[in-house]
Amino acid sequence: MKIIRTKAELRALTESWRRAGDSIGVVPTMGALHAGHLSLVERACAENDRVIVTLFVNPKQFNNPEDLAKYPRTEDSDAAKLTPYGADVLYVPDGAQMYPEGFATTISVTGVSEGLCGGARPGHFDGVATVVTKLFLQCDADRAYFGEKDYQQLQVVTRLCEDLDLNTEIVGCPTIREEDGLAMSSRNLRLGAGPRKTAPMIAQVLEDAARVIARGGHVEQTIDKAKKALLSAGFDSIDYLELRSVPDLKLMTSADRPSRLFLAAWLDGVRLIDNVFVADLASVGKSKDRPLEPA
Structure with missing residues (x-):
């Protein structure tokens, strides 16, 4: 090279x-x-x-x-x-x-x-x-x-x-993740040992929220619950946690078409981002995006 x-x-x-x-x-x-x-x-x-x-x-x-x-x-x-x-x-x-x-x-x-x-x-x-x-x-x-x-x-x-x-x-x-689910990022190197153990909660919370929304759960209530879970776990603050359509990224209040949950949160002075795919049950498997299969 x-x-x-x-x-x-x-x-x-x-x-x-x-x-x-x-x-x-x-x-x-x-x-x-x-x-x-x-x-x-x-x-x-x-x-x-x-x-x-x-x-x-x-x-x-x-x-x-x-x-x-x-x-x-x-x-x-x-x-x-x-x-x-x-x-x-x-x-x-x-x-x-x-x-x-x-x-x-x-x-x-x-x-x-x-x-x-x-x-x-x-x-x-x-x-x-x-x-x-x-x-x-x-x-x-x-x-x-x-x-x-x-x-x-x-x-x-x-x-x-x-x-x-x-x-x-x-x-x-596709996003490549650590074994514990944290999306790989150069910024992960700046996390201290304790916060690094907390960081995988981002993926866990997003996936849980995506499943709820995919089954028809209330978007705003689900997002509020996810935010509270992250802040209770020790995250400093959340820039955004939103449902957006793909690929045009319009803000959504229900998963009636292919969409993603997007998150940016601060932990240990480091800004971390992630997103997961969401689909309503009728569209799972039909989108060009990879659906997050309901558990």
Whole structure:
């Protein structure tokens, strides 16, 4: 695997791949790689002739400078983790490569970016949309791979490519979880030992609430009960716990069409997100999304 740090060197390489007729997949990351990222790399390698993994901690998608400063930087260990998977390039641009002096363009996606993390983190998805557009163009990617844990981000990037006629297919991949159910995230590394034992309650509470709602349970009451369970367990606060339709992410009060429960909660000073699929009993098994089977 080659490490490349400039877009000029990357473009020279991708042009040679194109001349050879190779397809190109890209896995955009901010580093601190875990099994979730590596599952994306594995799929990209299976579906493309060439694969680029990008590593760039994007300042434009952080609305909290302290959060940006604390984000783990682990390039050496990330490169070592990638070695067995067969990626061709680890692209590690610096700020000057991505946002040179005089940079003045922001890409904004409305609709699916509104509410949820878009409401809790103003400007976040503008930063995501801007950086992924640049990465897709720099990598000349045929396909880009994103996890469903960041489901809103997945829809923002999908909408972006459709609206701007970008030649990059967005491939959504299942959330990868720890053995105790916690959705894998680079932020999990910042949890203390005690809070780390509490964190899997996110998945447990979401799955319980999804089953109740899928059986016709009252959405607002079920969500209130889930919030209370998390706060009683020791979570600091909850940014949101909402039922949204998929893929358009409209706020819902009943599961009368395919939907997901979305959660963002704070624990030990760390913001954790997750989501699970919900379907009313009539639509279970009919949606393109994977239904959460009632117990």
